[in-house]
Amino acid sequence: MGDDELAEIRRRRMMEMQQQAASQQDEAERQRQYDAQIHSVLMQILEPEARERLNTIRLTKPDFARSVEQQLVMLAQNGRIKNKINDEQLKVILKQVTPAKREFNIRRKG
Known part of the structure; x- marks a missing residue:
């Protein structure tokens, strides 16, 4: 070479x-x-308390927060959000979006 x-x-x-x-x-x-x-978009549709809650969630569960943000933006773009979302409304949305937790019971035989 x-x-x-x-x-x-x-x-x-x-x-x-x-x-x-x-x-x-x-x-x-x-x-x-x-x-x-x-x-x-989030600044336009969320009240300060709701933004603060979402930011706190972002610190612990960034993927979940991003998913919620994307869903909120889609709702806003489709015209389904009429008023600003307050903290209580965001809590309801988060409960609906949060996957159900599985509960495991371990039983010992004997």
Whole structure:
């Protein structure tokens, strides 16, 4: 393998790495814009106490919070939310969305 071939391989690899970095930056920017849009909609449809509750949930269960946020945004976009959601209404929504917990009883024989 000659020096020219090595230089060509390095050049190609460098171009690939630059393209990957640009792609990751584009994806990160799209994610930031998406998050900003969700935040904007939530500011419009949630009262401060409800936003605070959702932020607290986000700290302990980020995936669940994101799911609830997406559902709230969809409801708002479909025109199903007429007034701002207060804390009590959000509690009701959270109870409806929360999956039922399974309870296990272990019994010993003998």
